[in-house]
Amino acid sequence: MRGFPNLQPMRVALVVHAFPPEGNHGVENHTRALARALAAAEGCSVEVLAPRDLQGFARGSQRREVREGYGVTWLQADAATTEQERLAALRAFLERERPDVVHFQHLLGFGPDALRVPAELGLPCLHTAHDFHPAHATWTLVQPDLTAFACGDDEAQARTLRAQAFLDRVPSLGDHQIGRAHV
Secondary structure, eight states: OOOOOOOOEEEEEEOOOOOOOOOHHHHHHHHHHHHHHHSSTTTTEEEEEEEOOOTTTTTOOEEEEEEEEEEEEEEEOOTTTTTHHHHHHHHHHHHHHSSSEEEEOOTTOOOOGGHHHHTTTOOOEEEEEOSSOOOSSSSSOBBBSBBOOOOOOOHHHHHHHHHHHHHHHEEEEEEGGGGGGGG
């Protein structure tokens, strides 16, 4: 680093539930932009960990690729992968990478116990709550008609869950995340 020749680059691990091209919603795209910006910063090394169904790979295995100056480690995970298996893979990733800081972008698939893993390894961590996932079944607090509702509005929550259940029965409608179809 310029002006500080003895300093090593800061190693940052970003942990997210999905990552482009597999996931292309808000948190995933934010994480990609953050990884790019940090990688472009002088004195910063970035590694992203994201689950992905890697056909033909053993559950929990990891495959790394390099993109635009940062690494992406894909964790082999499918619908049958348990939270405990994902936590074990997270631990293995952090033990191997030994980042200076772990920044969780989302806890989906890993669960809140993921925050304990870096602490057990003596690594500082933080979590950015991009949505209401840790606190509410409807992460966005948005109804299918795109109107917001308050946390604790049980009637709106029931309507939203009923509408989502209906949409789930019609796969041709695509992904209805955030209350609208993404086909």
